[in-house]
Structure formats: structure tokens, C-alpha cells
Amino acid sequence: MSEIDESVNAYKFLQNFILSEQLYKTAEFDAKWYSSFAGFSRMIDHDYCDHCSANSVFEWNCDQYIHDMFCKLAEYNTDSQNPIIRCINDPHRNQEFFIDYLFFCTGCKRIHYYTLMFKGNTVTKIGQYPSFASKEKLELKKYKNLNIVKKYYIELMRSVDAYSQHMGIASFVYLRRIYEHMVEKEYAKLPDTIKKSNASFDEKMKAVDKKLHIIPPELDTQKSKIYSVLSKGIHEYEEDECYELYPAMRxxxxxxxxxYLSDKESKQQLEEIEKTLKSK
Ligand SMILES: [Zn+2]
Structure with a gap:
């Protein structure tokens, strides 16, 4: 691999790790990349800015401190034949080094913070503000007043918090409770001729999906798999499985x-039209 390709890979790795990786995640990389890390001068992120109340461009610019820190780390993690250099570098090789990345919103200068801990050939994300959870919660706010989820809205928020802290079972349990509630409520609305008194959850879900098409048609080929995942009891999954299943469930x-939201909005629009016409 050429030096340029190597540097591009190092850049992609670092940028993705800072901006997209979950908190407390540790990843390994080639220690040779430290010198590439020292050479990066700028990174751009597209993210929601809660101060601008809009999607914005966030920019990070390297400073002397970060540059020097990576140069040191590159030195400490290079194998040297010289026993004197080895003697100087080796004690630092597995020492922890902390770096803060500050991304500024180009609109209002608000900062998004990310803190990484480098140790040998590993990096761990140990801090992030605002969290992924706060951004996602903001996106979910529009569903707050929907009757179907009113009682469980707080659990929807908790599931986001739990997922952002890598708590797979907790995040999955919250979503599963909401999902069960929605399916049960919709099933109760079905005509008696379709309903069975002893229907299993799987049967209820299939009947509801027939009416509401809750599984997107694009996933038709995966339908039976999705049914089986969603109908399995929560006690059947391990921590990591729950974490993996969370995005699909969500x-x-x-x-x-x-x-529900688009139904509610169309209903409101129709009411407005009716009101306007009646006043004429
Ligand atoms: Zn801003």
C-alpha cells in the first residue's frame, strides 16, 4: 500500500472513530498511523446543532499540542534497533494519552466535544458531548403527543439513553415493551371475525402487519426472519444480540x-379545510 493510501485509511479510521463510534468502544489500529494522525490538519462533520436548530457544518482544526502529542506517540510506538532509544521509548509505549477533539459549529461556534484515550496500538472513546442520545431524543420529540405512545414516551427516551451507553438488554427491553403495547392496541381494534381469543403474540403481530404494513415492503424477503426476531421473548437474547437487534426494532x-403522525396531520388538515369552507 502506498504512503498516501495508508494516510487516507488512517484519516478515515480516525474520523469515523471520533464521530460515529459508541462511547467506551476500543479499536486497534496500526501504530504506524500515529505519524499520519499528526499530519491531519482539518476534519469536517455534518451534524445537528441545537443552538442553530438546524443541520450544520462542524469543523475541527489541528493545534500544536495535538500535533506534538501524536509525534511523541509515533516515536514511542516505533521499534528501534538502538538500545538507548528503546530505553527511552519503551516505558511510554503502554502509557495512556488523552486527546480532546473540539468541533466548532461554523454557524454559531457551539462546540461538540470528543475525548479519546490512546494506549499503544489501541484507542478508546471515553467522552462525547452532546451524546448521540441527545440528538436522537430531539428527533423523537415529534412523537411525544401521539396517543399510541404517550404512556411509553419516557421509555422510548430511556431506550435511547441505554443504547448510547451500550446497554443492549435494557435498550431492547424498553423498545420491546412499546412494540408489544402498540401491537396489542392495534390487535384489539381488529374486527372480532379476525381475532382469536388465544392468539399468540406472533399471530397478533402478523394480523396487525396485514392491516398496517408495519414491516416495510422492501423487507418482504426478510419478513419471516423479522417476525421471529420480534416475537421471541426478551429473555431469549444475550446482551450483544439485543444491542445488534436494537436498530431494527427501533x-x-x-x-x-x-x-400515526401522518394520519394525525392529515386529520388536522382536513379539519382546517372543513372549518374554512364552513365559514364561507
Ligand atoms: Zn450552531
Missing amino acids: TIIILMLEN
Whole structure:
């Protein structure tokens, strides 16, 4: 691999790790990349700015301190044949070094903070502000007053918090409770001719999906798999499995909420039209 390709890979790795990785995640990389890290001067992120109340461009610019720190780390983690250099570098090799990345909103100068801990050939994300959770919670706010989720809205927020802290089972349990509630409520609305008194959750979900199409048609080929994942009891999954399943479960709940929201909005629009016409 050429030096330029190597540097591009190092850049992509670092940028993705800072901006997209979950908190407390540790990743390994080639210690040779420290000299590339020292050479990066600028990074750009597109993120929501709660001060500008809009999506904005956030910019990070390297400073002397970060540059020097990476130069030192590059030195400490290079194998040298010289016993004197080895003697100087080796004690620092597995020492922890902390670096703060400050991304400024180009609109209002608000800062998004990320703190990384470098140790040998590993990096761990140990801090982030605002958290992924606060951004996601903001996006979910529009569903707050929907009747279907009113009682469980707080649990929807807690699931986001739990997921952002890598608590797979907790995040999954909250979503699963909301999902069960929505399916049960919709099933109760179905005509008696369709309903069965002893229907299993799986049967209820299939009947509701037939009416509401809660599983997107694009996922038709995966439908039976999705049904089986969603109908399994929460006690059947391990921590990591729950963490992996969370995004799928979340997407399906969001799709259901989107349906309710657009129904509510169309109803409001129709009422407005009726009101206007009546006044004429
Ligand atoms: Zn801003």
C-alpha cells in the first residue's frame, strides 16, 4: 500500500472513530498511523446543532499540542534497533494519552466535544458531548403527543439513553415493551371475525402487519426472519444480540409512529379545510 493510501485509511479510521463510534468502544489500529494522525490538519462533520436548530457544518482544526502529542506517540510506538532509544521509548509505549477533539459549529461556534484515550496500538472513546442520545431524543420529540405512545414516551427516551451507553438488554427491553403495547392496541381494534381469543403474540403481530404494513415492503424477503426476531421473548437474547437487534426494532417502531403522525396531520388538515369552507 502506498504512503498516501495508508494516510487516507488512517484519516478515515480516525474520523469515523471520533464521530460515529459508541462511547467506551476500543479499536486497534496500526501504530504506524500515529505519524499520519499528526499530519491531519482539518476534519469536517455534518451534524445537528441545537443552538442553530438546524443541520450544520462542524469543523475541527489541528493545534500544536495535538500535533506534538501524536509525534511523541509515533516515536514511542516505533521499534528501534538502538538500545538507548528503546530505553527511552519503551516505558511510554503502554502509557495512556488523552486527546480532546473540539468541533466548532461554523454557524454559531457551539462546540461538540470528543475525548479519546490512546494506549499503544489501541484507542478508546471515553467522552462525547452532546451524546448521540441527545440528538436522537430531539428527533423523537415529534412523537411525544401521539396517543399510541404517550404512556411509553419516557421509555422510548430511556431506550435511547441505554443504547448510547451500550446497554443492549435494557435498550431492547424498553423498545420491546412499546412494540408489544402498540401491537396489542392495534390487535384489539381488529374486527372480532379476525381475532382469536388465544392468539399468540406472533399471530397478533402478523394480523396487525396485514392491516398496517408495519414491516416495510422492501423487507418482504426478510419478513419471516423479522417476525421471529420480534416475537421471541426478551429473555431469549444475550446482551450483544439485543444491542445488534436494537436498530431494527427501533426502525419498525419509528415506521409505526410515522404512520400515526401522518394520519394525525392529515386529520388536522382536513379539519382546517372543513372549518374554512364552513365559514364561507
Ligand atoms: Zn450552531
